[in-house]
């Protein structure tokens with residue numbers, strides 16, 4: 001089981017899972033595509049950070 005293979009998301013060519021880039025098209029290989037959720041939650045956090053910042057500014061800025 002040391003020779004896992006992953007198929008490229010772009011051209012469906014099988015690549016060794018140790019490789020970071022597809023041997024056929026050179027695109028980055030994603031094994032379990034874990035980045036989607038991480039990236040989404042990052043944007044959600046950033047969004048709420050901005051919202052909270054704006055609300056704080058509305059209350060703290062003197063008029």
Ligand SMILES: [Zn+2]
Nearest residue numbers: 008011022025
């Ligand atoms: Zn490819």
